[in-house]
Amino acid sequence: MSEAILEVNEVTKTFGGLVAVNQVTMHVERRRIFAVIGPNGAGKTTFFNLVTGIYKPDTGSIVFDGEAITGRDPAVIAAKGMARTFQNIRLFGSMSALENVMVARHVHTKTSYADALLHTPRYHREEQRARDRAMELLAYMQLDHRAQELAKNLPYGEQRRLEIARALALEPKLLLLDEPAAGMNPQETEDLQRRIVGIRDDLGITIVLIEHDMKLVMSISERIAVLDYGKKILEGTPEEVQNDPRVIEAYLGPGAAEGVQ
Amino acid sequence: MLEVLIQLLPSVLLEGLILGFVYAMIALGYTMVYGVLELINFAHSEIFMSGAVAGAETFILLKAAVPNPFILLALAILIGGAVAAIVAILVERLAYRPLRRRGTTNRLVPLITAIGASFFLQDLVRLIEGLWHNAFYRRYPSFEVFEATYTLPNLLGSVIILLTLWIVFWVLAYFAYWIYRAATGTKGVSRRASRGLWIASLVLTLLVAVIDRGTVFGDLGLTIQMKSILVVVISFAMLYGLNWLVHKTKLGIAIRAVAQDAQTASLMGIDPDVIITYTFLIGGFLGGVAGVLFGLLYTLVHPYVGFIPGIKAFTAAVLGGIGNITGAALGGLVLGMLEMLGGTYLTFLTNGAMGTEYKDILAFAILIFILLFRPQGIMGEQVGEKV
Numbered sequence: 001m002s003e004a005i006l007e008v009n010e011v012t013k014t015f016g017g018l019v020a021v022n023q024v025t026m027h028v029e030r031r032r033i034f035a036v037i038g039p040n041g042a043g044k045t046t047f048f049n050l051v052t053g054i055y056k057p058d059t060g061s062i063v064f065d066g067e068a069i070t071g072r073d074p075a076v077i078a079a080k081g082m083a084r085t086f087q088n089i090r091l092f093g094s095m096s097a098l099e100n101v102m103v104a105r106h107v108h109t110k111t112s113y114a115d116a117l118l119h120t121p122r123y124h125r126e127e128q129r130a131r132d133r134a135m136e137l138l139a140y141m142q143l144d145h146r147a148q149e150l151a152k153n154l155p156y157g158e159q160r161r162l163e164i165a166r167a168l169a170l171e172p173k174l175l176l177l178d179e180p181a182a183g184m185n186p187q188e189t190e191d192l193q194r195r196i197v198g199i200r201d202d203l204g205i206t207i208v209l210i211e212h213d214m215k216l217v218m219s220i221s222e223r224i225a226v227l228d229y230g231k232k233i234l235e236g237t238p239e240e241v242q243n244d245p246r247v248i249e250a251y252l253g254p255g256a257a258e259g260v261q
Numbered sequence: 262m263l264e265v266l267i268q269l270l271p272s273v274l275l276e277g278l279i280l281g282f283v284y285a286m287i288a289l290g291y292t293m294v295y296g297v298l299e300l301i302n303f304a305h306s307e308i309f310m311s312g313a314v315a316g317a318e319t320f321i322l323l324k325a326a327v328p329n330p331f332i333l334l335a336l337a338i339l340i341g342g343a344v345a346a347i348v349a350i351l352v353e354r355l356a357y358r359p360l361r362r363r364g365t366t367n368r369l370v371p372l373i374t375a376i377g378a379s380f381f382l383q384d385l386v387r388l389i390e391g392l393w394h395n396a397f398y399r400r401y402p403s404f405e406v407f408e409a410t411y412t413l414p415n416l417l418g419s420v421i422i423l424l425t426l427w428i429v430f431w432v433l434a435y436f437a438y439w440i441y442r443a444a445t446g447t448k449g450v451s452r453r454a455s456r457g458l459w460i461a462s463l464v465l466t467l468l469v470a471v472i473d474r475g476t477v478f479g480d481l482g483l484t485i486q487m488k489s490i491l492v493v494v495i496s497f498a499m500l501y502g503l504n505w506l507v508h509k510t511k512l513g514i515a516i517r518a519v520a521q522d523a524q525t526a527s528l529m530g531i532d533p534d535v536i537i538t539y540t541f542l543i544g545g546f547l548g549g550v551a552g553v554l555f556g557l558l559y560t561l562v563h564p565y566v567g568f569i570p571g572i573k574a575f576t577a578a579v580l581g582g583i584g585n586i587t588g589a590a591l592g593g594l595v596l597g598m599l600e601m602l603g604g605t606y607l608t609f610l611t612n613g614a615m616g617t618e619y620k621d622i623l624a625f626a627i628l629i630f631i632l633l634f635r636p637q638g639i640m641g642e643q644v645g646e647k648v
Contacts (some may be wrong), residue, residue, distance in 0.1 A: 052528055077528035090525045092518050102511065103518040106529035107510050130511065170530055 005030045005206045006051065007173055011060030013050055020046040022230035023060070028174075028223075033200055033209045034260040035217045037241075038227035041250050044210045045087060045156065048176050052084055053077040058227075065173055079107045085163040085170035087179045087210070093152035097143055097162050100151050101204075104169035108133075134169060141165040157188050161195075168199070174213070175199065177209040181216050189213060192222055218242065227248060264476045266609060270425055271483050272419035273605045274598060279489045279558070281597025282496035285590040286551035287574030288581070289503065290544030296520040297533075297540050299368070303375040304352050306571020307382035307550055311344035313562040315388055317399040330404040334491065338553050345549025350543040352378050358534070369609035387564040398563045400555045401480070407488040409558075418481035424467055430462035457569025492554045498545060500590050506543070507586060516540055520584070569621070573600075577629040582638025591639060600624050 004251070006028040013021040021043045028034045036044050049055045051062060061070045069077050083104070109130045138144045141161040144153060151162060160180060167175055169203050181189045181254040193216055199205055211217045217224065218238045227236040228250040234241060241247055249255070287309050294302040316337040327333045356378045360371050390397040435458055470477050507513035518526040519536045527533055555570060556562045573596060581592025604620030631638065 007548060045639055054524065054528070073532070074524070074527040076529055078528050086525070090522060090527070092521045094521065095514070095517060102514050103526065103531065104529040106511055106515050127511070148604040153515075164528065 001069060003029050005065055006208070006260075007063040008047075008051065009061045009063070011047075011050055011057045011062060013046060013057050019230050021057075023232070024226055024227070024232045025062060026232065026233055026235070028206060028208055030206055031200060031204055032206055032223060033196065034206070035221035035222050035224045036208065036210050037212070037214075037217055037224060042227040042250075043230040044227055045178060048178055048210065050083060052082060059205050060261045075237055077188045081125060081171065081173040082176070083167035083170040083174070084176035085160075085167050085178055085180060086115050087182065088160050089156075091151040091159055091162060091166070093150065095151060097138060097151055097154065097165075098131070098134055098147040098165050100162060101169045102130055102135055104166050105134060108171060119179065137165045139161075140168070154219075156183060160184070160192075164195070164199075168203070174208065175176060177207065177211075177258055179210055184213060190217055192216070196220060199203045264473065265475050266606065267422060267426075267473065268479075268481060269605060271421040273420055273601050274425060275483070275485060275489075277598035277601030278594065279492050279597070280601060282500075283433075283551050283570070283593075284494050284559070284574045284577045285593025285596050286499060286547045286554075287570060287639045288577040288593045290501075290548040291575050291578040292395045292581070292583055292586060293511055293516075293544045295457040295536055296584045296586075297516065297523070298357070298371075300357065300371050300459070301375065301575070302544075303336055303372070303571075303575075304353075304356075304382060305349075305544070306567035306574075307379050308345045308349045308385075308545050308567075309548040309552045309555075309571055310564060310567030310576075311382065311386060312341040312552030313566060314390065314399060314552075314564070315549070316341035316553030317401055317562050321399065324436075325598070326403055326419045330406055333559070334553075338494075338495065338550050339447040341553040342546040342549040345552060346383065346542045346545035349545025349548070353383075353537065353541045358537075383446070383564045383567075389565065398561060401560045401562070403560065406480050407486070407491070409487045409599045410484045411490075413483040413485060415481050415483070417438070418483040419478050422481075423470060424478055426469055427462055427466040429515060430465045431458060434462050444492050452482055468470035479543035484594050488557050490556060494634055495550070495554060499550060503543065503547065503586070512536075512539060512637075573621075573624050576624055576631075579628060579636075580631050580638055582640040585638065588638055588640030593639070596624060596627065599627065 004027040006026070008024060010025050011021060012019065012023055024043075024047065026036075033147065036047065038044055046055065050057050050183060051064075053069065053072050053076070056071045061068060063069065064077065064082060067080065069080065095103070097207065109126050115181050120232040135144060135147065138147055141164060143158060143161055143165060146158060147163075154162060160183075164175075164177070164180070180196070181192055184192060196207060196209070197220055200207055209217075209221075223235065224238060226241060226242045226244075226247050228234050233246050233250060234244055235259060236244070266620075287305070290308065291307045294300060296307070303457040319337040319340045320333060321337060323333060327336065356374050357371055360374060365371065387397045390399070435455070437456065438458060452576065475574060507516060515526065515531050515536050518529070518531060519533050523533045526536075549572075552562075552567075554567075574593065577592035577596040578589045579592070580589070581588025581595055583589075598621050600623060603623035607615045607619050607623075608617065
């Protein structure tokens with residue numbers, strides 16, 4: 001078992017003439033909190049879509065948990081233990097919070113459809129287990145009182161938490177969070193920060209997050225990669241990234257670094 | 262004349278209910294496939310037909326070997342449903358999936374493919390039947406137990422009459438009030454006004470009941486055939502089973518997840534292709550069972566028998582809100598009743614100028630009307646929300 005849970009090697013993805021992700025290499029070690037930052041349009045979400053299998057890379061390879069997953073279908077990759085949340089919340093709006101979580105239990109429920117049709121004892125046992133586990137996860141994200149509510153009727157902050165609960169139901173080894181703090185107030189962000197660290201510490205899940213909230217990124221990440229125009233311009237610890245003039249230039253334009261210093 | 266109209270009401274509605282259940286079962290196939298693929302599967306009428314024909318063959322082949330008609334019917338339903346499910350899955354695999362793989366974004370392409378598959382299946386079944394029997398019209402054998410007629414209590418008829426009158430009066434009153442509101446420049450009907458309309462129409466109903474008590478509470482002679490009872494019981498059981506499957510099992514949750522957002526579902530480890538196959542299996546099975554029940558009711562089946570019931574069931578699915586499972590069942594029942602009401606009463610209302618044969622016009626007029634004024638259907642309140 002190698003140290004890195006995710007190895008992305010020289011991956012490139014182009015859309016027409018636009019190089020969205022350009023020769024990006026990134027190794028994420030187990031049980032780390034790893035952040036991907038960069039200005040808007042830097043290719044961060046495209047990078048997530050490549051890792052989760054929504055897009056197939058033009059060149060390069062991706063290894064997850066020691067297994068090559070380049071070009072595999074999203075469902076296969078997800079079943080191997082990679083879960084994600086979305087920048088723009090993508091819950092199943094007209095399903096209850098509980099059902100949203102149970103969707104992600106699908107791969108872990110072992111009943112056949114014949115069992116379900118015949119109401120065998122195994123079906124009842126498995127169904128009950130899936131339900132219990134889903135309720136546990138809702139409770140873990142403090143959403144258990146909302147279990148029967150339709151996802152679309154939940155307030156924004158709870159929808160964000162529900163997305164994380166749903167991702168956790170997959171029992172992932174790696175959790176990708178796409179701008180989890182977007183649209184949150186400072187209290188909610190602080191709460192989220194504690195939860196992310198908790199998920200890593202309690203459940204031993206590696207976390208990769210895309211985030212614009214620098215306070216959050218700098219306080220919880222152990223390593224940070226910076227993308228700009230599809231290229232990885234830098235990778236290092238929060239201190240290294242904070243003090244690098246290239247990062248300031250990427251965000252504010254060339255020459256801006258001198259002005260700051 | 263009014264007395265005749267009222268007297269006929271219970272039996273007409275009962276017939277409408279029976280037909281409506283058959284439509285509902287076919288409509289579910291359209292609506293489920295639309296839910297996951299956003300495709301109108303026009304080959305579904307032929308999936309229904311293949312179930313009807315397979316059921317007829319089962320009846321004819323096993324008639325001698327299986328003396329009990331009820332067991333025979335159960336076998337025909339299983340085989341008809343299974344054949345239709347297999348045909349549905351094959352159509353998906355061979356016609357629709359290759360197009361999806363190719364990433365065709367033009368919605369017209371799968372639609373034309375569906376129509377092509379429909380013609381192909383019609384003539385394929387005709388070929389098979391022709392080679393096998395040298396004839397492609399097949400007749401369901403009749404059994405005395407299925408044809409037996411039972412008389413229902415008069416009270417049931419009276420209750421049906423009163424409820425129907427109440428609903429009809431309410432619809433008319435609501436419609437009139439709505440037009441009045443629109444004419445005076447305001448829109449919609451308030452909750453209080455709506456309650457008032459309910460009560461007013463109830464009073465009107467009771468008034469009619471008192472004035473015309475001789476007819477309403479008289480000897481209505483309401484009868485039902487054994488085979489109609491079977492159709493209602495079997496389809497109700499199937500609809501109930503489907504409802505349970507979609508809402509209570511993990512397969513159902515997965516189907517709804519794929520229908521709402523296939524990509525997100527795949528990121529949760531659900532393979533959309535597997536779920537699509539199951540959707541065609543379930544929709545095809547229901548369609549096939551509906552085919553057998555249709556054959557039981559109308560006896561004659563042939564390779565082209567699917568077209569009209571198929572298009573009417575499609576109308577029912579649109580009426581209920583395409584993609585909405587409850588809506589499809591409701592749309593089927595409503596359409597069946599309206600068709601029977603129209604078919605019976607058109608003759609009276611036009612003094613015999615327009616007969617029962619115009620009932621199809623009524624069904625398709627409803628389709629046009631719905632598409633013009635409420636394309637999202639009865640149940641489809643939010644556009645974009647499916648299954």
